[in-house]
Amino acid sequence: MSQLELNSELDENFEERVTYFADVILPIPLPGTYTYRIPRDLEEHIELGSRVVVQFGKKKILTGIVKLVHETVPKVYEAKYVLDSLDHAPVVNTFQLEFFAWLAQYYMCTIGEVLNAAMPSGLKLTSESLIQLNPESEVLGSEMEYSAKELAILNALKANDRLSFDQVSELLGVKMIHPVLKSLLQKESILLFEQVKDKFKPKTVKTIGLAGQFLEDESAMQLLFEQLEKKPKQQAILLKYLSLTRMDEGETKVRDILKSSLLTGDLSASSLKTLVKNEIFIEKEKIISRLDEIDGELEKNHSLSSEQQKALEEILLAFQKNKPVLLHGVTGSGKTEIYINLIQQALENGGQVLYLLPEIALTTQIVSRLHKVFGSALGVYHSKYSDNERVEIWNGVNNAKINLVAGVRSSVFLPFDNLSLILIDEEHESSYKQYEPAPRYHARDAAIWLSHLHQANVLMGTATPSVDSYQNALDGKYELVELPQRFGAGKLPEFELANILTSRKSKRMKGDFTPELLEGIKHTLEKKEQVILFQNRRGYSPYLICHDCNHVPKCQSCDVSLTYHMHNNVLICHYCGHKESVPAICDACGSTAIRTVGFGTEKLEEDLKILFPEAHIQRMDQDTTRSKYSYQHIIDRFERGETDILVGTQMLSKGLDFDKVSLVGVFDYDRIVHFPDFRSHERAFQLITQVSGRAGRKDDQGKVILQTGEPDEPLLYKIRTGDYKSFFQTEILERQNFQYPPFYRLIKVILKHKEKNILQQASKHYAGRLIGELGRQRVLGPQQPVISRIRNLYIEEIYIKIEKKKINVNKVKELAYKLGLDVKQHRDYKTLRLYFDVDPV
DNA sequence: AGCACGCCGACT
DNA sequence: GTCGGCGTGCTC
Numbered sequence: 001m002s003q004l005e006l007n008s009e010l011d012e013n014f015e016e017r018v019t020y021f022a023d024v025i026l027p028i029p030l031p032g033t034y035t036y037r038i039p040r041d042l043e044e045h046i047e048l049g050s051r052v053v054v055q056f057g058k059k060k061i062l063t064g065i066v067k068l069v070h071e072t073v074p075k076v077y078e079a080k081y082v083l084d085s086l087d088h089a090p091v092v093n094t095f096q097l098e099f100f101a102w103l104a105q106y107y108m109c110t111i112g113e114v115l116n117a118a119m120p121s122g123l124k125l126t127s128e129s130l131i132q133l134n135p136e137s138e139v140l141g142s143e144m145e146y147s148a149k150e151l152a153i154l155n156a157l158k159a160n161d162r163l164s165f166d167q168v169s170e171l172l173g174v175k176m177i178h179p180v181l182k183s184l185l186q187k188e189s190i191l192l193f194e195q196v197k198d199k200f201k202p203k204t205v206k207t208i209g210l211a212g213q214f215l216e217d218e219s220a221m222q223l224l225f226e227q228l229e230k231k232p233k234q235q236a237i238l239l240k241y242l243s244l245t246r247m248d249e250g251e252t253k254v255r256d257i258l259k260s261s262l263l264t265g266d267l268s269a270s271s272l273k274t275l276v277k278n279e280i281f282i283e284k285e286k287i288i289s290r291l292d293e294i295d296g297e298l299e300k301n302h303s304l305s306s307e308q309q310k311a312l313e314e315i316l317l318a319f320q321k322n323k324p325v326l327l328h329g330v331t332g333s334g335k336t337e338i339y340i341n342l343i344q345q346a347l348e349n350g351g352q353v354l355y356l357l358p359e360i361a362l363t364t365q366i367v368s369r370l371h372k373v374f375g376s377a378l379g380v381y382h383s384k385y386s387d388n389e390r391v392e393i394w395n396g397v398n399n400a401k402i403n404l405v406a407g408v409r410s411s412v413f414l415p416f417d418n419l420s421l422i423l424i425d426e427e428h429e430s431s432y433k434q435y436e437p438a439p440r441y442h443a444r445d446a447a448i449w450l451s452h453l454h455q456a457n458v459l460m461g462t463a464t465p466s467v468d469s470y471q472n473a474l475d476g477k478y479e480l481v482e483l484p485q486r487f488g489a490g491k492l493p494e495f496e497l498a499n500i501l502t503s504r505k506s507k508r509m510k511g512d513f514t515p516e517l518l519e520g521i522k523h524t525l526e527k528k529e530q531v532i533l534f535q536n537r538r539g540y541s542p543y544l545i546c547h548d549c550n551h552v553p554k555c556q557s558c559d560v561s562l563t564y565h566m567h568n569n570v571l572i573c574h575y576c577g578h579k580e581s582v583p584a585i586c587d588a589c590g591s592t593a594i595r596t597v598g599f600g601t602e603k604l605e606e607d608l609k610i611l612f613p614e615a616h617i618q619r620m621d622q623d624t625t626r627s628k629y630s631y632q633h634i635i636d637r638f639e640r641g642e643t644d645i646l647v648g649t650q651m652l653s654k655g656l657d658f659d660k661v662s663l664v665g666v667f668d669y670d671r672i673v674h675f676p677d678f679r680s681h682e683r684a685f686q687l688i689t690q691v692s693g694r695a696g697r698k699d700d701q702g703k704v705i706l707q708t709g710e711p712d713e714p715l716l717y718k719i720r721t722g723d724y725k726s727f728f729q730t731e732i733l734e735r736q737n738f739q740y741p742p743f744y745r746l747i748k749v750i751l752k753h754k755e756k757n758i759l760q761q762a763s764k765h766y767a768g769r770l771i772g773e774l775g776r777q778r779v780l781g782p783q784q785p786v787i788s789r790i791r792n793l794y795i796e797e798i799y800i801k802i803e804k805k806k807i808n809v810n811k812v813k814e815l816a817y818k819l820g821l822d823v824k825q826h827r828d829y830k831t832l833r834l835y836f837d838v839d840p841v
Numbered sequence: 842a843g844c845a846c847g848c849c850g851a852c853t
Numbered sequence: 854g855t856c857g858g859c860g861t862g863c864t865c
Contacts, residue, residue, distance in 0.1 A: 024865080029842055034865040057844065057864045079865055112842090831860075 018071055022046055022082060024054060024064035025100070027116040027124055029109070029438065033067050037079040046082065049090030049097060051123065053083045063124050065092050065115060091123060091398060093417050095453050100413075102449060108747075108813055108836035109438035117439055118413035120390035131181065131190045132162045146189075149180050154189060201388060202287040207256035208272070209282050210241065224280065233271040240267060241281075256284060290389045299372040304337055311483045312338050315459060318479035324448055324458035326427070326473045329483030330722070331463045331693030336366060338483075339423050340373055342459065347377065347403055351420025351456070355406040356443055358429040359383060360631075361654040366425075367406055374404055381407030381414065384628045409434060409443030412450055419454035422447050426654065427460035427469055428686050433841045440837045444469075463693065464686040464724065467679075467731055471742040493664070493695040493702040495720040496520070497711040500670075511607045512707075517665050518611065520705045521645065525615055529662040530638070531645045533608075534652055534691045535601050536668050542600045544571065546586035547593035553583065559789035566602045567623065575790045604647050604667075612645070620648035653690035664695040666706040673715060678740045679841070681715055685727050688719045739777075739801060741839070745809055747800040748837040749816060751782070752793040753829075762829045763796040769819045770800065774812070778802055793833070813838070 020043060023033040036054050038046050046052060050066045063086065073079075100118060104111040116124075133154070146154065149172055156171055157163060163171070168181070184190045214221050228235040240262060245255040263269055275281045304312060311327065315338070318325045329335045339355070346353045357366065359382070370378050379393040379402035396402035398415040405411050409432050424432075424444050432443040444460065451458045460469060460478075473480035498516035500509070508515045524531050543561040545552050552561045555573035562571035562580065571580050585592050596603075605619045618624075618634055625631040631651075637643050641660060646652065666688060673684040688706070696702020708716070718727040736743050751766065753759035763782035770779045780799035788795055802812055813836075820834040 021865095026864095028864090030864075032865095036865060054865085060843075060864085074865070077865055 019073070020046075020069055020071060021074070021079060022052065022066045023068040023070070024052060024082075025067050025111050025115050026054075026056060026062050026064045027119070028056075028062070028112045029116075030112055031110050033111070034064070035074050035079050036082045038069070039081050042082060042085050045085040045088065047090060048094055049092035051086040051091055053086065055080055055083060065097075066090075067097055067111075089398075091394070091415065092119075093398075093415050095417060095450075096413070096415055099446075099450055099453060103439055103441055103446060105810075106449075107439045107441050107838050108817065109440070113438040117410060117434075117437075117441075120387050120394055122387045122391035123394065130162045130164055131157070131168070131184075133157045134188055134191045146187075147180070147183075150184055150189075153180065153184065157190065203290045203388070204285045205288050206259040207284045207286050208241070208259050208262055208276075209256035209284065210245075211279055211282050214280070231271075233268055234275055237262065237267050237272055237275060238280075240264075256286070259283065290386075290392050304341065305334065307483060308334050308338055311481055312341055314481045315342070318481060319457040321479060322455075324451070324460060324478045325481055326465060326469050326478045327459055327461040327481045327483060328465055328470075328724070329461060329463060331690070333463075333483045335425075335461045335483065336369060339425070339459070339461070340370070342421060342423070342457075343370075343374070343404060346421040346457075347374075349420065350418070351403075352397070352416050352418050353404045353421045353423070354411060354414070354416065354419060354447070355404065355423040355425065356411065356432070356447060357406060357408065357425045358431045358654060359408045360431075360651040361426060365657060370404070370406055377402065377404050379405045379407075381405055381411040383408055383410075409441075412443050412446050416450075416454065419450065419456040422451050422456050422458045424458065424460040425462075427462045428464055428466035428682075429654075430683070430841045433839075435837070435840075438835065440840075442839055442841070445839070464689050466686075467682050467728065467735065468742045470728055471732060492722050493692050493704045495692075496703065496705045497716070498705055498707045499709070499711055500707050501709045510611065512604070512667060513607070513611065514705075514707050517705045517707060520663050520665065520703065521612065524663040525612065525644055527662070530641070530643070530658065530660045531663045531665065532652055532658075532661055532691070532694050533604065533645060533647045533665040534667065535604060535647065535649060536672050536687070542566070542596050542603060544582065544594055545597045546589060546591055547595055548591035549586060549589040551586055551588035553580075553587065557789075557792040558787065560787050564596050565623065566596075566606075575787060601647050601649060608645060608647065615644040616642060617645045617647065618643040620646060620651060622649075625651070650687070652694065653687060658694065661694055662696055662700055662702050664691055664702065664704045666691060666704065669706050669708045669713075669716070670710065673713060678735070678738065681727075681731055681734075684715060685719055685724075689722065692719075743804060744801050745804050746840055747802075747813065747816060748840040749798040749800065749820075750835040750837060751796045751798070752833040752835070753831060754793050756794045758828055759794045759796055759832070762823060762826075762832050763798065765826075765829075766819060766823045766834075767798050769823070770798065770816065773815055773819075774800065774802070 020038040021035050022038050023035050025033050034054070034056070036052070046066055047069060048066055051063050052066055054062060054064055056062050061083070096118070100111055100114045103109075103114045131153075152171060153163070153168060156168075160167075172180070181190070214224060224238070225235070228238060241257065244257050244261065259272075263272065272281065276283050311329070315325050315327065327335060327338070343353050343355070355370070367380055379396055381390065381393050393402060393405065393407075394414060397405060405414060407414070424447055427444055434441055434443075448458055450456070462469075465473075469478065470480075472478045496516060498514035500514060503509050503514045503516075510518060521531050542564045543552055544564050553571055554561055555576065555578050557578065558573055558575045560573060560575055562578075563574050564582070565572055569582050571582060572578070583594065586594055601619050601621045602623070605617055608615070608617050618637065620631070620634050624634065634643075634646075638646050639658060669684070669688065672687060673680060675683070692702075692704045694702075695704050706716075714730075715727065718724075718730075735741065740746075749766070751759060751763045753762065760782070767779055767782050778801050780801060782796040782798045785795055785797050800812065800816060802809065816836065823829050824832055824834070
């Protein structure tokens with residue numbers, strides 16, 4: 001190569017030698033992004049949305065998402081290198097990056113917190129620090145002087161070859177292991193390294209196929225048969241294989257079949273092993289999808305009733321106006337059929353569909369219905385699914401294999417790039433709002449914002465619209481479509497009010513059952529029909545109390561009574577998870593007279609067993625539905641009529657249709673309606689309407705027996721007559737008079753500190769500053785929440801209340817945030833923790 | 842949020 | 854004297 005050419009090549013290289021930097025979002029609650037230098041060999045793999053592995057701090061290795069690639073050299077610090085890139089194509093798209101940033105801004109949290117909630121943990125790698133013996137230390141080893149601890153570690157390493165920090169700590173029985181490790185490192189006896197683990201494991205199956213030569217060569221097969229003549233077990237396997245692959249009928253295609261399908265009956269696994277060893281069969285491992293495959297014909301959708309058709313046309317018309325549509329359709333009006341119709345249209349036009357459902361509704365008939373219609377185009381995203389399954393859904397959406405997702409609130413985070421329809425079923429459900437941890441987002445509102453990004457249509461459906469959404473519809477922000485008829489002409493259930501007070505006075509109550517309800521249950525059972533008993537969960541956990549001194553066992557680090565769990569006889573703190581066994585004697589006075597109080601579904605179930613010993617009773621609550629399929633099993637048994645009485649909480653009210661339920665009993669209407677918060681009426685209307693909807697389908701009019709101490713309570717009349725509009729009119733006036741949403745926007749500020757006094761001072765100070773800026777009437781509190789201490793931190797709350805019109809929310813958010821930083825400057829308040837909950841429910 | 846570093850009291 | 858407790862500050 002000539003001198004000239006060499007020079008020009010150098011020049012060219014020199015010019016190309018721009019260093020790229022990546023701003024990386026890390027899944028940690030810190031504001032902002034972090035800038036890393038992209039090594040040249042990774043340049044072509046790293047783009048917006050790529051997953052990268054970076055070192056953060058001294059030892060943490062994290063997976064982050066690239067938010068920006070640029071050439072600006074950071075001035076104040078030396079950027080570390082990106083260690084690796086994980087994918088060939090980005091796992092997060094630009095819609096998502098924008099969406100995440102919006103969520104962080106709107107809900108006042110860090111983008112890292114959003115990322116953390118968004119990605120299934122299988123896509124987030126974590127590192128584990130490990131140590132191993134330094135192979136070169138053998139030479140030096142003998143001359144070294146080691147302490148007892150050091151020797152213990154070295155000996156353990158000889159046996160184990162690598163140890164994690166936790167293991168070392170366990171080995172030594174000490175938490176402080178760093179000094180010891182440091183000393184060993186200095187002596188060069190050990191090596192320290194980080195192991196990055198990819199947590200996602202594809203699901204595999206073992207397959208068996210016949211080795212090639214037997215397929216091609218008839219005579220080889222002949223020979224094989226002769227060889228196996230004396231080995232009947234192996235021969236049996238070969239015959240089974242041939243019959244399964246139909247090769248005996250002359251088909252010659254190479255076929256791998258499932259190992260499990262071959263080893264049925266008395267065929268032995270060890271014989272097969274021998275066959276594999278002798279290279280007659282070949283065993284392979286095949287990666288398969290965890291997502292259910294659907295066999296057979298997909299179901300055609302049913303034709304719509306004229307009511308449904310009319311609603312559908314109205315919806316399509318409303319979509320033209322580019323506004324979200326609120327579909328107000330009474331229970332049983334057949335909303336699902338309309339959804340299916342819209343989904344089909346969207347999919348046929350090549351768009352993606354997101355169908356949001358509350359968690360409990362998702363495990364039911366709706367999903368199996370969708371499965372029948374849409375088959376493997378449907379992905380289900382549910383919290384009870386394993387993380388690996390979630391990764392598969394994520395990837396499925398990302399590579400366009402899945403175009404329809406039915407999922408819980410977190411499915412708004414999936415990598416859609418072409419959403420054309422978002423359905424939000426049971427729009428009023430408060431479980432769409434996440435409370436702990438941040439991001440405290442509302443999936444309905446987030447989904448509506450997401451729809452703007454994608455230019456997607458939005459349909460919200462419910463029998464009992466939230467006050468917020470209905471007002472939005474009246475304001476013209478949403479389009480309202482009504483579906484007033486019950487599909488199949490079922491009637492509203494008949495309501496009977498059972499007066500608890502009069503029954504109690506005349507001593508006719510049996511435990512918590514009024515004579516009316518008992519009579520009703522008896523009657524229904526005699527008719528061989530089914531009963532659902534509904535018990536509100538709020539504030540109803542059973543606990544222990546000492547008969548002699550009234551002492552109630554409390555959690556040591558939270559300000560709550562421990563909840564008593566009858567089935568395994570333990571006390572559990574529902575806030576921090578602390579568990580303890582039931583004490584034999586009272587901690588306070590030593591008495592043995594400890595009894596259980598409070599009445600949850602467990603207690604109800606026990607009572608029912610005594611009152612109706614013949615009946616099959618099943619309880620359905622958090623406790624009995626912990627595992628993935630337990631909910632489905634309970635429902636199935638009930639559907640098959642194996643259960644007569646189903647006792648449960650809220651989860652009974654969602655998306656379940658049973659034909660033989662003719663009685664619904666409601667226990668604690670009074671508690672629901674008098675719950676101390678401004679949404680209690682709204683919640684009562686929704687809840688009672690929804691559970692009542694479970695009574696009586698098709699031909700029969702069902703019955704609801706509602707136990708209450710005040711049968712004349714005004715809201716009750718509206719619930720009984722199903723008069724949503726009248727409920728709404730009364731409620732909306734209240735909201736206006738008392739300055740609540742939807743006219744005012746709320747931001748809850750949560751302050752925590754381990755010192756009660758300091759917390760109170762700091763909260764007062766913070767509230768004072770807020771009042772100074774916003775005025776007295778816009779700030780409520782500070783006040784102690786019902787649970788005033790969790791995990792040893794005391795809690796205070798402040799509500800910021802601002803008019804939706806006139807005031808710029810973003811300014812207020814900024815102010816609240818800055819004042820928080822300000823207060824934390826004060827040297828007494830440095831460890832104060834501040835959290836925000838925007839639009840709390 | 843972790844995690845190191847540093848200062849402090851309390852024990853083998 | 855170490856061990857283990859926090860408070861404080863930093864992470865590209």
